[in-house]
Amino acid sequence: MSFTVIKGTFHVAGYSPDGDSIRFKAADAAHWNQLAGRKVRLNAKDHVQLRIEAIDTLETHYKGQHQPLAYADAATKKLFSMLGIANVVWNSAHSRVVSADDGVGGYIMSRLVERNGRPVSYVFPSSLAFKDGENVFLDQNLVKKSINFKMLSSGLAYPTFYDGLFYDLRALFAKEAGKARKGGRGVWRDDKTNQFIKIDGVDAVVDRYVLLPKLFRRIVTYLRENDGRFDGKGFIAFLREHPEPVLILSRLHFTHLDNLIGVNEAGKIKLKEKPENLVFLG
Secondary structure, rough: OEEEEEEEEEEOOOOEEEOOEEEEOOHHHHHHHHHHEEOOOOOOOOOOOOOEEOOOOOOOOOEEOOOHHHHHHHHHHHHHHHHHHHEEEEEEOOOEEEEOOEEEEEEEEEEEEOOOOOOOEEEOOOOOOOOOEEEEEHHHHHOOOHHHHHHHHHHHOOOOEEEEOOOOHHHHHHHHHHHHHHHOHHHOOOOOOOOOOOOHHHHHHHHHHHHOHHHHHHHHHHHHHOOOOOOHHHHHHHHHOOOOOOOOOOEEEEEEEHHHEEEEEOEEEOOOOOOEEEEEEO
16 A cells, blocks of 8 residues: 655644544645645645545534534644644634744645545655655555544544455454543543434534534534424434445444434434444545
8 A cells, every 4th residue: 555655744733633534734735746636735835635545533623613612622632742732822713823833843644635626645754754755655554643533533533434445454443443442532421423312402512512523514414404493303304315335344244324323212323333344434
């Protein structure tokens, strides 16, 4: 599995970063041409938004809503700390970084740019020395040194897998997520993803329940389209209208997200499979 090492700097000032979202500037922009897929979407500063592979942290600002901030903010701080970004000052709404000691060095390893122009990346701090532009074989031992892996290990990120993630690396991430859950680390202390919960308005997912961020995003979108009212069966119908193909790993069964939502007689919902048992396709 050959990945391209790209040396550069990480940036948060003027942006809205969170625990799995940060801007990066390559030291040599020519290296972007080595990646497969779409063209990298650079802004006027030559910064690109990264998609940090295999993890999803609680949302801090999705369609004007956030998930429980204790964990969302902890994930953001963890990412900054591991990269060496300090003295971060947010605006009054805590939605945008006003200033920070950013521009810190580090590396990403990537092989593909996804459809939104984001390099699918493994992120490494500057304390690890790699040769800029070289192609490396990304094995489990190297992945264990990545910020991706360390975020999962801390329990501050959910495992969220997409097709394109190699089997052995996915297995490594899934195993580490299981350890974090068993140890009650981070979000796993309060996670309700696989338990029946009552959604009686947006506050339920903003302040009350800690959920897989993908599920949170779909619930928020549904509530916005239904004047803040939630119905379990209606939610499943909504997901069916916007099909998302999913592979259930334990059964090698292809299905869609709507089929993975359980609804009980009280109208409460849950995700029927653990996040690390799923691969989202497309």
